[in-house]
Amino acid sequence: MNKKYIYESLLNIVDKENVKLDEPMKKHISFRVGGPADILVKPTTEKQLSEVISLIKKESVPYLIIGNGSNLLIKDGGIRGVVIEISNNFNKFEIEGTTVRIQAGALLSVVGKAILKEELKGFEFASGIPGTLGGALAMNAGAYGGEMKDIVKSVRLMDTEGNIVELTNEQMEFEYRKSILSRTDYIVLSADIELKKGNYDEIKATMADFTQRRVTKQPLSLPSAGSTFKRPVGHFAGKLIEDSGLRGLTLRGAQVSEKHCGFVVNLGNAKAKDLLDLMYVVKSTVNAKFGIMLEEEVKILGED
Numbered sequence: 001m002n003k004k005y006i007y008e009s010l011l012n013i014v015d016k017e018n019v020k021l022d023e024p025m026k027k028h029i030s031f032r033v034g035g036p037a038d039i040l041v042k043p044t045t046e047k048q049l050s051e052v053i054s055l056i057k058k059e060s061v062p063y064l065i066i067g068n069g070s071n072l073l074i075k076d077g078g079i080r081g082v083v084i085e086i087s088n089n090f091n092k093f094e095i096e097g098t099t100v101r102i103q104a105g106a107l108l109s110v111v112g113k114a115i116l117k118e119e120l121k122g123f124e125f126a127s128g129i130p131g132t133l134g135g136a137l138a139m140n141a142g143a144y145g146g147e148m149k150d151i152v153k154s155v156r157l158m159d160t161e162g163n164i165v166e167l168t169n170e171q172m173e174f175e176y177r178k179s180i181l182s183r184t185d186y187i188v189l190s191a192d193i194e195l196k197k198g199n200y201d202e203i204k205a206t207m208a209d210f211t212q213r214r215v216t217k218q219p220l221s222l223p224s225a226g227s228t229f230k231r232p233v234g235h236f237a238g239k240l241i242e243d244s245g246l247r248g249l250t251l252r253g254a255q256v257s258e259k260h261c262g263f264v265v266n267l268g269n270a271k272a273k274d275l276l277d278l279m280y281v282v283k284s285t286v287n288a289k290f291g292i293m294l295e296e297e298v299k300i301l302g303e304d
């Protein structure tokens with residue numbers, strides 16, 4: 001790809017402050033690792049987004065969509081091509097009765113607070129997940145017995161031709177930590193979620209309980225991407241890792257969290273390679289001990 005040409009063409013579509021050359025991805029993901037993206041762009045309207053897509057398709061440039069970067073591990077060589085970030089540039093939402101229309105880049109935590117004020121229940125599980133609506137739909141994010149599948153009514157998406165498509169809950173093909181977005185190039189623009197009228201104090205108490213459980217059990221003071229591995233059927237990844245004697249295992253800047261074995265954390269100066277090497281050790285040890293091959297929940301992207 002002709003980086004300079006693509007960069008200058010993008011400047012004709014979005015404002016200068018929203019296109020970055022050689023942007024360090026560690027600034028954009030919660031693991032705080034990763035080399036540079038050739039270009040990172042933040043369109044601020046659907047029209048800009050469709051023009052960006054049309055340009056990069058025409059020029060056959062690879063691209064990656066990111067939200068809040070809380071489920072990503074970008075390798076040290078960074079990302080070739082264009083990263084399109086859909087975060088605070090697409091973060092509006094409106095509440096109408098029991099329906100909430102949310103733009104893809106809105107943070108679940110922010111939306112959760114507004115939903116509480118409107119005394120709507122059903123979103124409590126999502127309020128503590130540190131991602132955007134788009135990332136949560138891609139991952140069918142879930143916690144404490146709830147998942148996005150339970151509350152989504154319909155989703156507006158953009159396809160690679162710039163067309164707008166609307167999919168129902170069933171058409172989103174939600175499964176454990178995946179959706180239709182795992183096998184297509186659709187970009188989430190917004191979604192309608194459907195909640196129920198509830199009681200303010202009860203909703204608040206449930207949210208506080210979930211927050212308390214996170215604070216007590218999760219290593220929130222260290223960079224991570226949440227649960228590193230998916231839950232194998234009939235097991236918990238964290239328990240298998242703990243029972244393999246790996247609590248606190250440290251490899252250069254990476255560690256199996258002392259607090260919660262399901263989290264691999266960055267002790268501060270980890271490289272992506274440290275995290276990946278440690279994840280490899282964890283997977284092989286658990287497999288040797290229990291015959292179960294853990295599968296990453298975190299998405300590993302980029303070049304070595």
Ligand code: FAD
Nearest residue numbers: 067068069070071131132134135136138141142143188226
């Ligand atoms: P990103 O990490 O930026 O991207 C994730 C995936 O979504 C990528 O494949 C990306 O391409 C895709 N994507 C993002 N936006 C769009 C869009 N607009 N259109 C199409 N695709 C898009 N997850 C849980 O499920 N439950 C938890 O309880 C939980 N707890 C966590 C706790 C901590 C401390 C951390 C760091 C993470 C946790 N996670 C949890 C993981 C993560 O927060 C979720 O997976 C979240 O939904 C990811 O959202 P994001 O905006 O950060 O997406």
